Amino acid sequence: MTVTLFIPCFMDALFPRAGISMVEILERLGHKVVCPNEIACCGQPPFNSGYWDEARTIAAPVLEKLKSAEAVVIGSGSCGAMIKKFYPELFKNTPQAELAKQVAARTWEFSDFLVSKLGVTDLGAKFAHKVTFHDGCHGLRELGIKTAPRALLSKVVGLDFVELKEESCCGFGGTFSAKFPMISTAMGEVKCAAATETGADFIVSNDSSCLMHIQGLLSRQGSKLKTIHLAEVLNQQ
Amino acid sequence: MSFVSEFKTRASEKSRDLRHRSVIRTALRSYEVVRDKRKAAFQSWESARQAAAETKWEAINHLDEHLVALTSKLEARGTKVHWASNGVQAREIISQILRDKKARTIIKSKAMTSEEIHLNHALEKEGFTVVESDLGEFIVQLRHEPPYHIVFPSMHLTRGEIKDLFQKELGDAPSDSPEELTMVARRVMRQKYITADVGFTGGNFAIAETGMISITENEGNARLTAALPKTMITLMGIEKVLPRFSDLALFLPMLATAGAGQPMTCYNTMYSGPRQPGECDGPEEWHVILLDNRRTELLADAEQRDSLHCIRCGACLNVCPIFRNVGGHTYGTTYSGPVGAVITPHLRGLQDWKHLSNASSLCGACTEACPVKIDLHHHLLQNRRNASASEPAFFERLAYKIFAFVASRPVLWSFAKKFGRLTQPLQRLVTGGVIDPARQWTKTRDLPPIAPESFKEWWAKRKESQAE
Amino acid sequence: MKNVETILSEREKILGRIREALKVSAPPPGSHDETSAHSTTESPASHAREWLPSVGESSAEQFALFTKNAADLKADFQLLASRAELPAALKKIANDEKWSRFASHGGELSNFASASLGLPVLETDKGYDVQEMEKCDAGITECDALIAQTGGVVVTTRSAGGRALSVLPPHHIVIARREQLVADLPAAFALLQQKYAANYPSMISFITGPSRTGDIERILVLGAHGPKKLTIFCF
């Protein structure tokens, strides 16, 4: 199958390794990967801030680009939710309403795509570390993704998995992190403390935006705990 | 100071306050354990939620019919029903009853509607003595502060603080054991029920079919308030209706489970009138006040009408990471937490209160917790949309216009990345300082470096080499 | 009081605003997640029994469940072999707690219980002095039902001697018959409807354990304002 990779803006600029890992994994599984260079952003920042016209300015050409894609795969639950859940909302009562629904139906978050669509859990990966997993809220609650990443991690050779004691938001929330930095930081601290408590070496997530926030705090705290995207773990041979 | 800057000031203070963080966390830990246990005891919590949502939908979308039915049933048994469009009217109705009855002392059981209309303050100004009988409410009343949480009014206080408070205000605090402190309050209150002229309560559900008002509590203070004084007043929002008596079989255990992790709260009591012929006690008069106070404005917003389904269980507050970090008082509203952030802009003005909808990471934990499935976090998004549509912030909109312009043009986008890569070393020199453009982020967090080679650049190079 | 017209008109104003608002219909719940809405002919909550905590089939299972739930609530449940065992069981409590007087109401079971104690009793039926009741060590009442699902009891002004008797004295004693056990909450509501629909008592109370609070550090304390103890005798 031809997989259209949607690389979110921050992954493109800040975490290219995650995107590259997704390409390599999908190609190893025998799929053709395309990545439209023209797509930069899903439009979530203005959407979440209430500027829906501006969000449509960004999202409308994205929809056009994805129009004929067989499957759209995104390495972020947050941007995945934007396309899958919020595009239909954003384009309601516009000429692109139908298209938005169609594209939404063909869009997948990366781990969910592997497990639910392709039926793959064992990617032959090796990663001999103790890890814990952070569920990005959008992936978890808008898309209902919880088991897929765990199923994938359970097959990684040498990986020692430990759950976080409490499930909570990392505090990123897009522009929220800059508009209300004090609250965002406090939430992140709670998250980091919970992760540290597990004794893990890595926090894995299927959402690089959360990881950016968590890593930003950890490195400021001088913590040894590291963050890594799920795709990078699965791509370790 | 504007509401938003007050909010930010308090939020900065509380979210750094590690003592507050741990008090709230400990209190909610014990709640979480029992809540999960009680939820798991349901054969299907999810089906129950769906049915509860449908029942409330039916109630709210035929609100006029239900209120008419409720009223005529109540009146048929001698209850006086009053209607108040706003807080001023409600307070006037209540004062008038108190004056007519020549009342001096009013004993109150917990009612958030009375907080909403600032009743205690108004009555005290008129010279009435108002006693809060719910233990948590009694504690915050002694501290002259509003309840911290709609269900757990005093959860921000430790036993030590409560002991000191009792010592100072009541001169009676044998120790800091919760048991002994509770008994102090019990002793203080005992005679008050008996001597108060008027008992005042809120209401959790109003049953249209039978003309009853159901009150949920644990302590027995509402029972006593509705049993001993000669006159009883109940103040309740118009949205509290349920169509049928039997609906309570679902709502009572759900409220208890979501709100406090109990199978049922200790007392769930349905009142259908004042003392009836042949009964040996109970008030001679019962006044029920139905309060609008801009609930009809919320009703008029079809998209967010379901926020009137709220049964005030507090579950959304308990799971909300914002609430847990900034605390209940930071909101500056009667209803705090996610539901407060959704409804306050409707009840008190969108532009003044939109910051509550902005102060959210949209994590959705609230929506997941809500027993009546209110689409809380999406309503926050809608409030943001409505706020920027009706009164866009000039610079913010400009910024998004520029962002949209750049992000929808690949050439500009890749230029922006290069620009960022070039300037980031400069930003690093000033990181977290006043002239750092990313200061809101970098004061507490590091920024990841922009990668030397972006994904798109890698992809383009790779395609080139594959083509060769 | 303000004249009747202004009050009426406030009612009409509010109802008018409601009717105006409801002209635009709201999406039924579930349309977000595409869970189907119920058929409109029956009430959505009418299947509550299938979702609430399960209660078992037989009466033995339900008594076992009631016993467990009552214990979890810190209520004292005593299932007696026969009514003849009641006087001794009651006297034991009265002695242990050194009762000097108690309150009760007229009723076949409550009269029997009262008579067996031989202590001064305050009867609420014909009216009573609240200060006197406040001095009572216990309140003895009958009830309408015991609910296996919750471990609680249902009382009304009619079945339990008014509003205060079951909540003012520090120890509430309930005397019930085995047949009064119902399986679950829907059954309890159905029973109340069947028994009283023509003329409901002005107060119906579902009592689920002795009075409690968690308002200080969420630590459970019994006897906040209502009874510290709840004992349920059943035979």
Ligand code: SF4
């Ligand atoms: S919105 Fe839902 S969860 Fe929050 S208080 Fe209301 S009913 Fe409870």
